[in-house]
Amino acid sequence: MKKNRVVNRIYLILIIIFLYAPILTLMVLSFNNGKSMGKWTGFSLHWYAEMFRDDTIMEALRNTLVIALIASVASTVIGTAATVAIQRMRPRSRNALLAANNVPLLNADIVTGISLMLMFVAFVVTLSMGTVILAHITFCIPYVILSVLPRAREIGNSSYEAALDLGATPVYAFFKVTLPELKPGIISGFLLAFTMSVDDFIVTHFTRGAGVNTLSTMIYGMVKIGIRPTIYALSTIVFLTVLVLLIIANVVPARAEKKRREGTHA
Amino acid sequence: MFRNKKTRYTMILSGPYLLWIIGGTLIPLIMMFYYGLTTADGGFTLSNVFAIAEAGHAKALGQALLYSAVSTVVCFVLAFPLAVILKNSKLGTKGFVVFVFILPMWMNFLLRTMAWQVLLEKGGVINGVLTWMGLPRMRLINTPGAIIMGMVYDFLPFMIMPLYNVMSKIDNNVVEAARDLGASGWQVIYKVLLPLSVPGIVSGVTMVFVPALTTFVISNMLGGGKIFLIGNVIEHEFTVGDNWHLGAGLSLVMMVFILISMAFIAKFDKNGEGNLL
Numbered sequence A: 001m002k003k004n005r006v007v008n009r010i011y012l013i014l015i016i017i018f019l020y021a022p023i024l025t026l027m028v029l030s031f032n033n034g035k036s037m038g039k040w041t042g043f044s045l046h047w048y049a050e051m052f053r054d055d056t057i058m059e060a061l062r063n064t065l066v067i068a069l070i071a072s073v074a075s076t077v078i079g080t081a082a083t084v085a086i087q088r089m090r091p092r093s094r095n096a097l098l099a100a101n102n103v104p105l106l107n108a109d110i111v112t113g114i115s116l117m118l119m120f121v122a123f124v125v126t127l128s129m130g131t132v133i134l135a136h137i138t139f140c141i142p143y144v145i146l147s148v149l150p151r152a153r154e155i156g157n158s159s160y161e162a163a164l165d166l167g168a169t170p171v172y173a174f175f176k177v178t179l180p181e182l183k184p185g186i187i188s189g190f191l192l193a194f195t196m197s198v199d200d201f202i203v204t205h206f207t208r209g210a211g212v213n214t215l216s217t218m219i220y221g222m223v224k225i226g227i228r229p230t231i232y233a234l235s236t237i238v239f240l241t242v243l244v245l246l247i248i249a250n251v252v253p254a255r256a257e258k259k260r261r262e263g264t265h266a
Numbered sequence B: 001m002f003r004n005k006k007t008r009y010t011m012i013l014s015g016p017y018l019l020w021i022i023g024g025t026l027i028p029l030i031m032m033f034y035y036g037l038t039t040a041d042g043g044f045t046l047s048n049v050f051a052i053a054e055a056g057h058a059k060a061l062g063q064a065l066l067y068s069a070v071s072t073v074v075c076f077v078l079a080f081p082l083a084v085i086l087k088n089s090k091l092g093t094k095g096f097v098v099f100v101f102i103l104p105m106w107m108n109f110l111l112r113t114m115a116w117q118v119l120l121e122k123g124g125v126i127n128g129v130l131t132w133m134g135l136p137r138m139r140l141i142n143t144p145g146a147i148i149m150g151m152v153y154d155f156l157p158f159m160i161m162p163l164y165n166v167m168s169k170i171d172n173n174v175v176e177a178a179r180d181l182g183a184s185g186w187q188v189i190y191k192v193l194l195p196l197s198v199p200g201i202v203s204g205v206t207m208v209f210v211p212a213l214t215t216f217v218i219s220n221m222l223g224g225g226k227i228f229l230i231g232n233v234i235e236h237e238f239t240v241g242d243n244w245h246l247g248a249g250l251s252l253v254m255m256v257f258i259l260i261s262m263a264f265i266a267k268f269d270k271n272g273e274g275n276l277l
Helices: A002-030 A046-053 A055-087 A091-106 A109-122 A129-155 A158-165 A170-199 A202-207 A215-225 A230-265 B002-036 B047-053 B055-088 B094-106 B109-120 B125-132 B144-169 B172-180 B185-196 B198-214 B217-222 B230-239 B244-268
Strands: none
Touching: A002 A230, A002 B055, A002 B094, A002 B109, A002 B144, A046 A055, A046 A230, A055 A091, A055 A129, A055 A170, A055 A215, A055 A230, A055 B002, A091 A129, A091 B002, A091 B244, A109 A129, A109 A202, A109 B002, A109 B198, A109 B230, A109 B244, A129 A170, A129 A202, A129 B002, A158 A170, A170 A230, A202 A215, A215 A230, A215 B109, A215 B217, A230 B094, A230 B109, B002 B244, B047 B055, B047 B244, B055 B144, B055 B185, B055 B198, B055 B230, B055 B244, B094 B144, B109 B125, B109 B144, B109 B217, B144 B198, B144 B217, B172 B185, B185 B198, B198 B230, B198 B244, B217 B230, B230 B244
């Protein structure tokens, strides 16, 4: 039994190494003085300085954040409203909508990207940053719905209906009762949508206009010319940002939950 | 009157979403079919779909199926023991597990694939270490192995999460009952844990297989543009090749495999137990 436990530990550690070693390699290389990927030539921070001075990287970073922010806010609003509505529908329409919700989730990104591009072109919409944002909203909404739905199910309609019985208008009850109750789900849905948007390459690749670059499309373009160490510096920063975001995403709902519980006890 | 008001309220809330389903999912898919089944001058044809039988395309599809199948199997072989270990271990509080094993998944996909390029390149990290130890260099990049490695690395978390999710929901009493009835450790795994985690296995397999089958990024970055998978062929038709009808037709063929995977999920994972979230 004891030997088993040691074997299990080693296995866990090996998988963790496999998952993290490549990322750590990039982080180490970002501090390498020279340009070589295979040789260590001393510690330096100059790739970071150069990264912040690089207009291409900074513009791609700005585009990525603008797209992700607009797409995640819009998809959170649309998705949350839809979830509340889905919750009140008859089972048949509810199942139909949830099935439709699954299509972009299970479909391959390349199909989502190409089909959206074909639609934009058919309706003579010039591909631009706007089309990228519309495309991102499309694939972000399902994630928001998936995050809010369990919470909506758990809560049910009773407090909303109680509010109506006590004379609240539907709008008032929605903002004062339904939304606060759904808040943890909405927050995690928003963060999920945001990360999905930042992470996306394939859909952006097909729906972007000429000259519009996000971090992903910029890196893809760079692969052909050769990767510069500034990108390693960028990876390090991206990784640390993701780390912080994930910690927030895990801590905030847990906190809110705790607060809610304490609130009901008091 | 009340009933009516309620319906209107539901309509207002779900309206934007309905528009989005129509505009973002339905119409684009119709466009895909339209392009795939027509010629450049608008006439109906099946030649774009049957073009999959042409030597180059068939080879690309075959290779994509082979590589994605191999990487799916590798992901399963790596992830299943991990899920069993995590289920039994005391450190398996859900938050921690999700955190450690899902964190790399949130790191930009392009950067993760690039990391393997940096490791495997001719003058890359692994060869650098080999040279430093006085060993001869190896040819690692631009091989099928490199592509499969990239697929396994990029999609492994998609296998770990659903497997861990179903596994952690299996009642420990069931395992103990099997033990009490004389099952050995292996028997518990094969006769109890494996059958009970089928919903998670199916959704894990789908979530690895579909993106691996359709990728063009991994094969491009780690295959050096020499190994063409079906995703590369389609991407090429839409960007460089400029034959959108052919690209859409081949996409329709690829969608058949996606639909099969979706049907599998619907059959085996009715309650969405194996969901990623």
